[in-house]
Amino acid sequence: MRTAMDEAATVSLAPERENRALVAASGALDTTIGIVVCIPSFRRPQHLRKTLNSLARQSTGRRFAVVIVDNDAAKCEAVPVATEFLLAGKLSGLCVVEPRQGNCHAINAAFETALESFPHAGHFLMIDDDEIASPGWLDKMVHAAETSGADIVGGPVFPHFDDARKRGLRDHPAFAPAYATSGPVPVIYGSGNCLISRSVFERMPQPAFDLRFNLLGGGDTDFFWRCMTAGMKFHWAAEAVIDETVPPGRTSLRWLVVRGLRIGAINYHVQRKVAPNRWSRAALTLKMLAALPMSLPRAIGLALSAHKAVIAMHPMTVAAGSALAAIGIEPQPYKASKIVS
Helix, strand or coil: CCCHHHHHHHHCCCCCHHHCEEEEECCCCCCCCCEEEEEEECCCHHHHHHHHHHHHCCCCCCCCEEEEEECCCCCCCHHHHHHHHHHCCCCCEEEEECCCCCHHHHHHHHHHHHHHHCCCCCEEEEECCCEEECCCHHHHHHHHHHHHCCCEEECCEEEEECCHHHHHHHHCCCCCCCCCCCEEECCCCCCCEEEEEHHHHHHCCCCCCCHHHCCCCCHHHHHHHHHHHCCCCEEECCCCCEEEEECHHHCCHHHHHHHHHHHHHHHHHHHHHCCCCHHHHHHHHHHHHHHHHHHHHHHHHHHHHHCCHHHHCHHHHHHHHHHHHHCCCCCCCCCCCCCCC
16 A cells, blocks of 8 residues: 555655755854754744754853754745854854755754764754753753763653643643653654764664655654664653743644644554565554554543543544554645644
């Protein structure tokens, strides 16, 4: 069965990566820097300014550079903001425009540019363009990597709701961090607050983030899952905090339902990739269809413990998303006409 994700991958393969354009760089770019922070951006210039300000204000003696990727070649709204910070010397680094639109294209562009432009860098961090790093974030992430020996470090992203009435959603799985305490963990799931060692990119097939997840999202979940199966070590740095701005549109019932459906679709495709033949894929489809009625007891349990219907319904929307993806129906939130993350 050819899925919507397969179609998206086919469309996303051209033009070639050489069309990526360097549009700004700081005056004295030191290519010996050992730490690079990657920031993919798409149509959020005001938020990007806050993100870059938080990086410029890091309390650290470590030298680091930034790589900013504008993934909207038509408007390039991130470029003026990035140029301002780079040319004024507020941050060291560069900005590129990635003309191939999509979540995975943008993230791959950031990491590939960082790897090539800073050949001595060993630590590559990522922060989204709607996030604000706490003052000690970078230092704590790198320290966790150095002391733990982990290949990949993750940290919490705490939601900051524009609408104060929505603060009860902090415990919703769409917003709650994966872990509560620092230490070794089996895997992390998101790239919005992560550190990846150079050796990871050297060991994993390229491009790192699978383009089949380009319009659906979840390329980070798939990447980290493959890193786990390859035997790489993960660590959680609970003190390396990032805050995420959550606008009202991302607290609506519709958005939360679509988010659950998308998570379910991602889960299906991550497992489908490792299904070796049509029989195992058929078995996976049956498993996903059976998960829908099986999610009901968990939803009831959450309703009784969390006392919030919107949280309780999450297991059912995830199961529904997996089942729909198994028959070729799934959301594609990273199309150019939308801004949903």
